[in-house]
Amino acid sequence: MSNGTPLRKTVYSDALKRLRGSFMAVGLFSAAVNILMLTGPMFMLQVYDRVLSSGSVPTLQALYIIVVFLFVFMGVYDFLRARVMSRAAYRLDQAVGDEAYSIWMRSALTDQPTLGRPLGDLSIVRGFLSSPAMLGLFDLPWIPLYLAVTFIVHPLLGWTTVAGLCVVLVLALLNQFSSRAYHAKAMQMDSSESFFIEQSRRTAEAVLPMGMRPGVAARWSAMHRDGLAVGQIGADRSQSFTATSKAFRLLLQSTLLGLGGYLALQQQITAGMIVAASIIAGRALAPVDQVIGQWASLVRAREANRRLKATFAAQPLKRPVVDLPPAKGYLTVQGVTKFVPGDRSHERPPILDAVSFQLEPGDALGVIGPSASGKSTLARVLVNATLADEGGVRLDGATLDQWSETALGSQIGYLPQKLELLTGTVRDNIARFDPDASDEEVIKAAKIAGVHEMILMLPDGYATELVHDSAPLSGGQLQRIGLARAVYGTPRYVVLDEPNSNLDAAGDDALSQAIMVLREAGSTVVVMAHRPSAIASVNKVMVLHSGRVAEFGDRDTVLKKTVRPRPAPQPEPTA
Missing domain, CATH: 1.20.1560.10 (ABC transporter type 1, transmembrane domain)
Structure with a gap:
């Protein structure tokens, strides 16, 4: 409750609400356990006041049999309440874990610091729910x-x-x-x-x-x-x-x-x-x-619960999406402006300043410019890895947030400048960890990227495991496998950020060939480049300077304007 307004429902709050039945069951079992806890004192009372004074062995035997049954029931109820809480903690993790992981992944794309680590906080809450300290809280009312x-x-x-x-x-x-x-x-x-x-x-x-x-x-x-x-x-x-x-x-x-x-x-x-x-x-x-x-664990769980509530409540409301038809590749960028991250919005200089252009299916745009001109930021905006502060990106007339995450992902191929493949096989990485991916599609993507033969030379081919710190791949090989991942499924919209930064001459040729194959398939390609070989197969070029579009048009026309011939050396004067 904040200022009299209840917090909106979230996945986490709904999951906690669904645990109320478990909490009620544990409360009933705790009632039985706490009542049966009186068995021992009452037994001692009867032994001291009745058995010892009367000397009746049958009375002692009868009382002992009753005590045995009562303690058996108490043990069963105590086991059941511990089991219910353990299962409740498990169900909470199952209900929230995927969304917590998604929030943690998406937090890497935001300019604002995260409120916490939702997976770690969820682990703390889960551990506390199944701990003896939680059962102690149920004993307090008794x-x-x-x-x-x-x-x-x-x-x-x-x-x-x-x-x-x-x-x-x-x-x-x-x-x-x-x-x-x-x-x-x-x-x-x-x-x-x-x-x-x-x-x-x-x-x-x-x-x-x-x-x-x-x-x-x-x-x-x-x-x-x-x-x-x-x-x-x-x-x-x-x-x-x-x-x-x-x-x-x-x-x-x-x-x-x-x-x-x-x-x-x-x-x-x-x-x-x-x-x-x-x-x-x-x-x-x-x-x-x-x-x-258990006060320390209680405080940790309380703080973790508070952070989880705040983290889930801070997530934007999911907009309803409609299953749009497969994209054709018409790309429209309208006045995209992105400021340097910070709290003082009026003092932040722009990284991108009113960038606008249009591309049609089969177009390939090479974006060139000096360092810090905004090329990588533009690449991230184009694939929705970061949001523009002003303006927007439209694919086939629809803004990127009108597509569902899965549908948009199948339309996009992206090779980031900082590439790190995930733990798994080469095939898994190329197939984007799609469990339904076919071997034919994976091999097709590898051939488009010109990396099929190189993969066959690996110890286990496509089944070679890429494990952190032990991957048998060079930087150029990783980049080419990343390119194969980007072109997997022949997406209609491909963005490549410095795709040849680690490539040799053969890699450059394979990159140019991949761009041509994508263009012939009707895909729209955007290439951020420093080296001229990366834009050998594009038909349009845009020059960025300090985040602004300095030139945009056909490749040869723009390059003639931006690449000026060097003056011929003058002969040295003779004495």
């Missing part, structure tokens, strides 16, 4: 039952237990207020440290040869040390309150024994009531003690 029993035994014992419970609750609140900020900050610092570790490992190829390891290691050590220090402060405070609560609970039980002994001497209660009241009072405080002992 504390009044045990207090009522102690009052029945003797009001003085009841009030003593209530006073002890109040002390334990105060300790729990103090624990929360004193350690909450430290636990939250430690989690944030741990997330930043994890990101830095992943980042440093990905860039190890440059970090290690240039002798950056000591400096990078020192930065990680500082982050790690600071995170541990903050977490340790919170842990120290939690541990101190946990130890204090535990010691006080034992003291309270001894106090109740002593008080019960005094009342027994005064003939106000029986000997059996002394032990029973002590056990029941200890049981009344057990859930609080358990929750305090």
